[in-house]
Amino acid sequence: MSKKIAIIGSGFSGMSAAAYVAKAGNEVHVFEKHPQPGGRARQFSTEQGYVFDMGPSWYWMPDIIENFFADFGHKIADFFELISLNPQFEMIFTDDKISIPQRYEDLKDLFGRIEIGADHQLERFMQSAKFKYEVGMQDFVNKPCHNWLEFISPKIAKSAFKLDLLTNFRTYVAKYFTDKKLRALMEFPVIFLGASPKNIPALYSLMNYGGYALGTHYPIGGFYQLVLAMQNVSENEGAVFHFDHTVEKINVADGKITSLAINGKHYEFDAVIASSDYHHTEKLLPKEFRNYDEKYWQQRTFTPSCLIYYLGINESIPNLKHHTLFFENDLDEHIDCIYSEKKWPEKPLFYACCPSKTDVNVAPKNCENLFLLMPLATGIDDGEEIREKYLQEMLLRVEQHTRTNNLFSKIDYKKSYCVSDFVADYNAYGGNAYGLANTLKQTAVWKPKIRNKKISNLFYTGQLTVPGPGVPPSIISGKIAANEIHHLK
Incomplete structure (x- = not known):
């Protein structure tokens, strides 16, 4: 029987859930606090003619994303042009690249x-x-992870030893390579999972295959083309998007959600899927209906926050690739600042994305669109003065690498984004940028549950529940949550 379903938030998991739930014949309404879809993957344009993707920029695991569109009878090519980058990226060391x-x-x-x-x-x-x-990516990540019984199958049992769940990623990489640069290169992908390679299971070497072997891609027009394509699919299935609509309270009676308070009005639904920040969603509930208390969240390991700069540079920057990783400093020192010392790094690593090297649509002619990102501890002060200090350092290192001068004086447009902005825009716990880290103790059944334990018609999706952080996992998370709706009585 058709149900009336609310989706809170239009990030990748929310749009995925909306598409699948609508396809099943339900009435679906997506409520988004911002004036556009995408969540962390929003995009903005400037008067000067720059177009900036605000969040994701690494298009990895293209087969997983293609699978989403295939489920609705489409191909990626129906919506945007996807190109394979060559080189995929460049990694900069003190004495080499x-x-x-x-x-x-x-x-x-x-x-x-x-x-x-x-x-x-x-x-x-x-x-x-x-x-x-x-x-x-075919068996593990598609489980709702209610309990370990879901993983009891001949195939998974046979595979268990080969999955290296109990070996940490750093030790695993060291079995294969001696050279420090090669080790850094192989460890880099798991940084997206939000913890040190010492604390990530070797299972996630799957990231290396999903990136290096399957390639690094880019949608012409920017990563936001994926957002627009998923919105298109959702709307074609019948989902309705409501922008500038903030969910203020979740009303509960007799163990069920009865309505949502949105922009001062009340709307009734048969079920709700929250793609919004899990912790924030729970704060919209009376305390007795929350899955987890504050102590639980304080004990979780979150992915880092970030300092991001969106820069328009009014001339071409030579010798700069689409993706560049600046690894001149020690990875562990930077990670310790994030997780142990909770402070700004003294010798930071950072990432530069220059999509104008590939795409003429994102910057004026002979100009560059430059996105700088430096991982940070959550919950730290991020005033404008300290943001500017690190901008100066990052630009200096870009100058050294590209053999250019005075990039700061060539800035045509500048916007920073940091810890407090993640909190303000996404209600992100501690200002985290990617969700909950994929440490062994926060994998599968040990992640926050996809169903509310006390409310029969409330479900969660996104980077704080299964399967974890990243664009492809978020898309899968939406599908998992949608499948839970099918079992709702």
């Missing part, structure tokens, strides 16, 4: 030149990573 080629065979050759035998080791590593990717 590594450019990651588009073709996997070229990547093997590169490894072999850096370390004797590393080409063969990479092949062994990637064969294992491919296995983890196929099992992990």
